[in-house]
Amino acid sequence: MHYDLIVVGGGIVGLGHAWAAAKQGQSVAVFDDNPRAEGASIRNFGMVWPIGQPEGTQRALALRSRTLWQELGAAAGFPVHPCGSLHLAHHEDEWAVLKEFAPSSAADGLDIELVTPAQIAQMTPAANPSGLKGGLYSHTELRVTPPTAVSSISAYLADEHHVQFHFGTPINQVDSGTVTASNGKTWTAERIVIATGAYFQHLFPEAHRAQRLMLCKLQMMLTDAQPNGWNLGPHIASGLTLRHYPSFRACPSLAAVKQRIADNAPQLDRFGIHVMASQVDNGGLILGDSHEYGDDIEPTDKAEIDALMLQELQKIMNVPTWNITRRWHGLYAKHPTQMCFVQEVRPEVLVVNGFGGNGMTLALAFSESIINRWRNSAQWEVLHETH
Ligand SMILES: Cc1cc2nc3c(=O)[nH]c(=O)nc-3n(C[C@H](O)[C@H](O)[C@H](O)COP(=O)(O)OP(=O)(O)OC[C@H]3O[C@@H](n4cnc5c(N)ncnc54)[C@H](O)[C@@H]3O)c2cc1C
Numbered sequence: 001m002h003y004d005l006i007v008v009g010g011g012i013v014g015l016g017h018a019w020a021a022a023k024q025g026q027s028v029a030v031f032d033d034n035p036r037a038e039g040a041s042i043r044n045f046g047m048v049w050p051i052g053q054p055e056g057t058q059r060a061l062a063l064r065s066r067t068l069w070q071e072l073g074a075a076a077g078f079p080v081h082p083c084g085s086l087h088l089a090h091h092e093d094e095w096a097v098l099k100e101f102a103p104s105s106a107a108d109g110l111d112i113e114l115v116t117p118a119q120i121a122q123m124t125p126a127a128n129p130s131g132l133k134g135g136l137y138s139h140t141e142l143r144v145t146p147p148t149a150v151s152s153i154s155a156y157l158a159d160e161h162h163v164q165f166h167f168g169t170p171i172n173q174v175d176s177g178t179v180t181a182s183n184g185k186t187w188t189a190e191r192i193v194i195a196t197g198a199y200f201q202h203l204f205p206e207a208h209r210a211q212r213l214m215l216c217k218l219q220m221m222l223t224d225a226q227p228n229g230w231n232l233g234p235h236i237a238s239g240l241t242l243r244h245y246p247s248f249r250a251c252p253s254l255a256a257v258k259q260r261i262a263d264n265a266p267q268l269d270r271f272g273i274h275v276m277a278s279q280v281d282n283g284g285l286i287l288g289d290s291h292e293y294g295d296d297i298e299p300t301d302k303a304e305i306d307a308l309m310l311q312e313l314q315k316i317m318n319v320p321t322w323n324i325t326r327r328w329h330g331l332y333a334k335h336p337t338q339m340c341f342v343q344e345v346r347p348e349v350l351v352v353n354g355f356g357g358n359g360m361t362l363a364l365a366f367s368e369s370i371i372n373r374w375r376n377s378a379q380w381e382v383l384h385e386t387h
Contacts, residue, residue: 002188003027003164005371006179008171008203009195010034011041012359013352016367017193019072021159024371029187030154030163032181033170036151039197043220043330045278046149046288048142049361051085052245057109058339059247062358063109064365069142072364076156078149079281084234085141086120087241088127088316093260094239095133096253102136104250111139119175123322124233126277126317142234145280146360166201174203176346191374192349198331200353202237204345211341213333213354218289219298219305222326223319225283230320232279238316254371268312275312277319284325287313301329332356340366350374 005021007014010032018028048069050062073080087093102114115123117132127135157163173180174194180186186334198215200208226232242248243258261268268274272291279285290305292298304329314322334356335341341354352370355362 003029003228005029005193006031006187006189006191007193007195008167008174008179009039009193009197010037010150010154010167011039011149011197012363013041013195013197013355014193015041015150015157015196016363017352017371018163019153019161019184019364020368020371022163023197023377024375027164028157028161029189030157031166031169031171031181033168033199035168037154039199040330040332042147042150043328044146044218044360045235045288046144046146046280047085047276047278047360049085049235049245049358050088050140051112051138052247053109053358053361054246054249055266058238058358058362059109061124061339061365061369062361063104063140063363064114064368066140066142068364068368069130069144072153072156074146075160078144078151078152082139083141083143083232083279085138086115086123086127086234086235087136087138087237087239088120089133089135089239090128090131091239091257091260092133093253093256094242097239097242097248098136099252100251100253101248109140115139121333124236125230126232126319128239128316128318129368137234142237143278144360146174148281148301170202173204174346174349176348184259189346193370194345194349195384197301197353197359198200198333200333204351207345207351208333208353211343211354212336213341214336216332216334216356217292217329217331218332218357219287219301219309219327219329220286221306221309221324222280223285223287224321224325226285226320227277227322230283231286232277232319235275238267238275241276242275242310258387267308271302271308273305273308275309275316277313277317281347285319297331299338301327313364324372332359342370
């Protein structure tokens with residue numbers, strides 16, 4: 001009942017801290033209110049995405065996470081595919097952005113190259129050749145199947161590192177050294193990490209609100225397994241995606257892409273739509289996504305958003321079956337200006353949250369640095385980076 005570390009939240013941020021501490025020989029317990037993790041960490045694309053991270057600390061963390069995912073996949077026995085990613089340009093302005101981005105970014109840890117339509121055809125059967133100007137291939141992105149990865153990590157930590165998992169156990173009070181569940185039961189620890197993702201209303205809501213965390217809702221779809229071993233190859237991202245990730249912000253031609261969308265397809269801006277595709281282990285394609293923030297978030301999903309996403313995907317991709325077998329939405333919490341936030345809300349109690357759409361890409365390396373710095377009594381502030 002007494003641990004070196006207690007983690008509240010069994011998503012990738014909580015699991016990252018649990019793994020980093022357990023590797024150092026610490027005794028660890030993880031609490032999650034659901035019978036199994038059901039938050040953003042099992043609802044995402046499974047893209048480990050250094051290409052989308054701005055140069056500097058954030059990209060370095062993404063690249064470190066890449067190494068950690070491969071280590072963890074091998075140890076825990078779940079597939080981690082080094083599939084890479086391909087941004088497709090079907091408009092001249094998108095192609096101009098890729099040509100500006102490629103030379104400026106190659107030096108900062110990315111392994112990227114501009115590719116012609118003929119080269120793209122060798123990399124993936126999915127790219128629509130009609131109107132295709134070229135693409136940006138990046139070697140660094142990984143693919144995991146999120147529910148498999150998250151459950152495998154939990155099982156591995158329990159079996160090999162003796163981490164104790166308390167699923168179905170909502171924690172409704174945390175003080176220095178103590179967590180209390182809704183049934184009144186308490187557990188104690190030297191240190192506590194609170195990683196409750198979008199569900200931060202119950203523990204230190206005022207600390208989360210003070211950070212002006214934004215909630216974001218994303219709609220997603222999964223196709224049937226593609227037939228006959230059809231293989232997507234790299235993750236596919238669209239020209240629309242260039243509007244979304246901060247890594248492309250420095251490209252002068254991005255303004256023309258944004259203006260064209262604002263003039264010709266304002267509904268895509270309204271719902272924050274940019275389209276991507278990732279293949280899961282059973283052969284289906286995860287398709288998405290949209291972004292609705294704060295007060296725009298409704299509990300139900302909008303058929304209009306799914307239709308718009310499919311329409312945009314079908315402009316840039318040809319796949320054997322578009323039959324949708326699953327639809328869902330996920331929620332994440334995003335810090336408005338930083339890649340995330342860390343706050344010591346009580347002595348030896350840390351809140352770690354706000355990774356937005358980058359938690360799968362950043363959490364493993366970020367958690368590792370938190371656990372290392374905690375051991376060395378370093379300051380938290382140095383981990384923040386504005387983007
Ligand atoms: C649709 C979608 C697509 C995405 N795609 C990608 C992607 O491809 N690549 C990428 O890098 N990132 C992606 N992200 C972002 C990424 O999924 C998140 O940043 C990350 O999963 C957040 O992890 P977390 O552990 O903070 O939150 P969560 O996974 O939501 O975990 C928090 C957990 O805490 C539990 N909890 C909350 N309160 C309590 C309490 N009081 N007591 C006990 N347990 C509690 C919850 O039940 C939950 O299981 C995507 C997100 C979404 C929604």
